[in-house]
Amino acid sequence: MSLNAEASLNAPNATGRIEIDAAPETVYALVSDPGKLADLAEEYAGHRWVGGTDGPVVGAKFRGRNQRGFRRWSTLSTITDADPGRRFGFEVTSFAGLPVARWQYDFEPAPDGCVVVESMWERRPGWFKVATSTVTGVWDREVANIANIAATLARLKRAAEASR
Numbered sequence: 722m723s724l725n726a727e728a729s730l731n732a733p734n735a736t737g738r739i740e741i742d743a744a745p746e747t748v749y750a751l752v753s754d755p756g757k758l759a760d761l762a763e764e765y766a767g768h769r770w771v772g773g774t775d776g777p778v779v780g781a782k783f784r785g786r787n788q789r790g791f792r793r794w795s796t797l798s799t800i801t802d803a804d805p806g807r808r809f810g811f812e813v814t815s816f817a818g819l820p821v822a823r824w825q826y827d828f829e830p831a832p833d834g835c836v837v838v839e840s841m842w843e844r845r846p847g848w849f850k851v852a853t854s855t856v857t858g859v860w861d862r863e864v865a866n867i868a869n870i871a872a873t874l875a876r877l878k879r880a881a882e883a884s885r
Contacts, residue, residue: 733825733840735866739874743881745806745828745835751880752826752837753777753809755785755798761876763869764789771797779803785813794853796821806835812844815853820844837877839870 741748751757754777755768767786774781777800785796795816802810802825810825823842828835843862845853 731842734843734863735870736838736840737867737870737874738836738838739878740831740834740836741878741881742834743885745830747884748835748837748877748881749806749809749826749828751877753803753805755783757880759786761873761880763872768798777803777809798824819846821853834881837874839874841866841870 751761755770759765759767764787765785766788768783769786770776771782771784774783779800779802781800781803783798783800785798787794787796796813797816797818798811798813800809800811801823802808806828808825808827810823812823813821815821822844825840825842827838827840829838830836
C-alpha cells in the first residue's frame, strides 16, 4: 500500500481546518513553497533543497530547519503530493533516516475561496518519540501539533487574504 493510501485510511494525529477568502491555487502556492511555509509555521523555520531539485514536485527533497525556543533540529522531507489547488503533502524523516511524520494540506473549493485542511500523521516508533522529545522539548506531540496547526492556519489565512 502506498503512503498516500495508508494516510487516507488512518485518521491523522492532529488536524485543523479553516476557510480562506482566496482561490485554492493562491493558498496552495503559499504552503507548497517551503520558504513561504517557514514564515507561516510554528516550529518549521526554513529549508534548503537537496538532490538537485529546487521546486515543489513529487520526489523533491528539502532539508528543514526547525526550532522551538532555544532548541533546534533538522529533518529531511520528501514531497509525496504536489497537485496545485488540491493537495500538497510530504513525508518527514530524521537526520538518521527514521520516519517522523507525514504532513498534508488539502484544499476544497468554497463559495468565497477555499477550505484548507492541514493534517499530520505520526510516524515515529515509540522509542524514537522519547529521543525526539528530548531534542524538541515537546513531550505531547499531538497536543503541540494541534496548537501549531491552528497557529499556522491562522497565519495562512492572513497571508492569503492580504495578497488578494
